[in-house]
Amino acid sequence: MNKAEKAARSSPTRAQTRGAENRRRAAESRLLRPDGERRAKDGQSAAAPGASRAATSDGAPRYVMSAVRIEQVRSVLGEILQWEYPADATLSHWLRAHPKLGARDRGEVAGAVFDVLRHLRRYRHYAESGTGPATRRLAILGLVSVFSHDVLNAGLAEQEQHWLAHVLRIDLQSLPRAIRHSLPDWLDERLAELEDADALIEALNRSAPLDVRVNPLKTDRPTMLKKMREGGALRFDPEPTPYSPWGIRLQGRPPVNRWPMFESGEIEVQDEGSQILAALVGPKRGEMVIDYCAGAGGKTLLLGALMRSTGRLYAFDVSAARLARAKPRFARSGLSNVVPVVISADNDQRVKRLAGKAHRVLIDAPCSGLGTLRRNPDLKWRQHPESLAEMMAVQARILRQGARCVAAGGRLVYATCSLLPEENERQVEAFLAENPDFTLVDASKVVLDRCENLTLSGPYLSMRPDRHGTDGFFAAVMERAKPDLPA
Numbered sequence: 095m096n097k098a099e100k101a102a103r104s105s106p107t108r109a110q111t112r113g114a115e116n117r118r119r120a121a122e123s124r125l126l127r128p129d130g131e132r133r134a135k136d137g138q139s140a141a142a143p144g145a146s147r148a149a150t151s152d153g154a155p156r157y158v159m160s161a162v163r164i165e166q167v168r169s170v171l172g173e174i175l176q177w178e179y180p181a182d183a184t185l186s187h188w189l190r191a192h193p194k195l196g197a198r199d200r201g202e203v204a205g206a207v208f209d210v211l212r213h214l215r216r217y218r219h220y221a222e223s224g225t226g227p228a229t230r231r232l233a234i235l236g237l238v239s240v241f242s243h244d245v246l247n248a249g250l251a252e253q254e255q256h257w258l259a260h261v262l263r264i265d266l267q268s269l270p271r272a273i274r275h276s277l278p279d280w281l282d283e284r285l286a287e288l289e290d291a292d293a294l295i296e297a298l299n300r301s302a303p304l305d306v307r308v309n310p311l312k313t314d315r316p317t318m319l320k321k322m323r324e325g326g327a328l329r330f331d332p333e334p335t336p337y338s339p340w341g342i343r344l345q346g347r348p349p350v351n352r353w354p355m356f357e358s359g360e361i362e363v364q365d366e367g368s369q370i371l372a373a374l375v376g377p378k379r380g381e382m383v384i385d386y387c388a389g390a391g392g393k394t395l396l397l398g399a400l401m402r403s404t405g406r407l408y409a410f411d412v413s414a415a416r417l418a419r420a421k422p423r424f425a426r427s428g429l430s431n432v433v434p435v436v437i438s439a440d441n442d443q444r445v446k447r448l449a450g451k452a453h454r455v456l457i458d459a460p461c462s463g464l465g466t467l468r469r470n471p472d473l474k475w476r477q478h479p480e481s482l483a484e485m486m487a488v489q490a491r492i493l494r495q496g497a498r499c500v501a502a503g504g505r506l507v508y509a510t511c512s513l514l515p516e517e518n519e520r521q522v523e524a525f526l527a528e529n530p531d532f533t534l535v536d537a538s539k540v541v542l543d544r545c546e547n548l549t550l551s552g553p554y555l556s557m558r559p560d561r562h563g564t565d566g567f568f569a570a571v572m573e574r575a576k577p578d579l580p581a
């Protein structure tokens with residue numbers, strides 16, 4: 095515990111008045127501190143000099159919560175912007191270190207942090223003016239999306255209020271495109287080449303709803319929707335997803351992993367695009383299927399359920415840690431056909447033994463992840479052209495290895511959550527050129543088997559946030575020729 099945390103804990107006010115704590119949460123999370131000292135909660139530093147002070151309804155002086163929140167967001171950003179770890183991991187770590195924060199406090203910190211990551215380049219441009227630590231100005235800008243104007247202003251020094259009013263008046267259209275959209279130049283150039291680039295980029299810069307998927311082994315969507323609407327999930331406005339027959343879309347930040355239907359394995363968190371991908375693989379009862387890059391098992395779970403827990407479903411990955419995260423999910427799901435295997439990146443003997451045996455092989459390849467910027471906006475700052483080139487070499491290698499496992503007449507599905515042609519169409523074209531025994535199957539037709547509302551132009555599956563409301567996904571279905579029978 096640091097000094098400020100100790101001070102906050104030993105505060106007589108906190109000890110005496112739990113009621114005051116409740117009022118604090120209810121009234122825009124303001125801290126009540128009758129001793130009148132300007133001191134932040136949970137170890138963060140004090141408000142900026144000159145920040146406004148106000149009185150609560152019971153007449154006690156109060157600390158303006160936005161001042162506290164600015165310092166909290168500044169503190170998290172200080173860690174995230176080192177780019178050492180993914181932003182969600184750093185944020186979770188920071189929140190664990192501040193256990194006294196309530197759900198609302200956490201939501202506000204997370205909301206502001208992710209807003210800054212989405213608009214980082216533009217906010218850095220704005221932060222070039224003004225005084226004091228630049229991270230504080232980034233935090234203030236992030237909190238514009240969280241607090242009303244008055245609440246935020248109450249936590250700012252006068253100079254900061256003037257600076258904020260000035261930057262918020264800047265006409266976005268007057269900014270160069272890459273700054274306006276907050277993209278690094280290399281990514282701005284690549285995305286600009288795609289169809290309807292502006293709509294796509296704008297959609298990628300918005301936050302995403304949360305999709306869950308019903309487990310068809312345990313329930314069905316109408317039953318689950320009814321259950322959600324009759325219970326506490328109602329306030330998250332559950333609606334069926336438009337394309338996947340198993341998806342339910344929730345608004346806000348539902349704590350799904352604490353819900354009984356999650357613990358019982360009736361639902362799983364999974365973006366609709368990812369559900370559609372499993373549908374595209376279309377495994378059948380009794381088949382042998384390989385999920386070659388199974389990771390934490392998101393797609394494996396639906397593949398297993400579509401096989402009605404029959405046949406054999408290998409969940410391969412080079413990462414033991416990721417596969418370990420999949421195990422509790424497999425246990426909750428009730429699947430008994432999954433065989434998780436940690437493989438080595440090259441010359442794995444178990445992979446070799448499966449040569450030519452699998453009816454379906456899914457390669458959900460490691461990729462830039464740029465289709466998931468709605469959820470992982472830090473990826474645009476963590477990826478760069480060199481990392482992309484390395485990733486492409488890995489993708490080509492995995493595609494070759496996975497393809498060897500496909501049986502004659504079987505199918506290989508190559509997928510990424512990237513929007514870049516070099517990770518998608520170009521990889522498939524290069525693979526097909528080297529492997530004439532594989533031919534491209536029109537994914538837009540295959541997908542109709544399960545997702546009848548989804549009309550695509552084919553031959554690839556290409557999902558986009560601006561067009562389909564999903565993360566960006568790409569997939570290609572390839573079929574291995576059966577050998578000619580002797581005449």
Ligand SMILES: C[S@@+](CC[C@H](N)C(=O)[O-])C[C@H]1O[C@@H](n2cnc3c(N)ncnc32)[C@H](O)[C@@H]1O
Pocket residue numbers: 386387388389390391392393394410411412413416437438439440458459460461488492
């Ligand atoms: C996009 S993620 C997979 C996500 C997973 N399919 C899901 O739905 O949760 C890519 C995975 O590929 C794995 N990977 C990387 N190199 C690999 C290789 N050579 N062979 C198999 N898996 C590999 C990574 O560890 C990572 O888990």
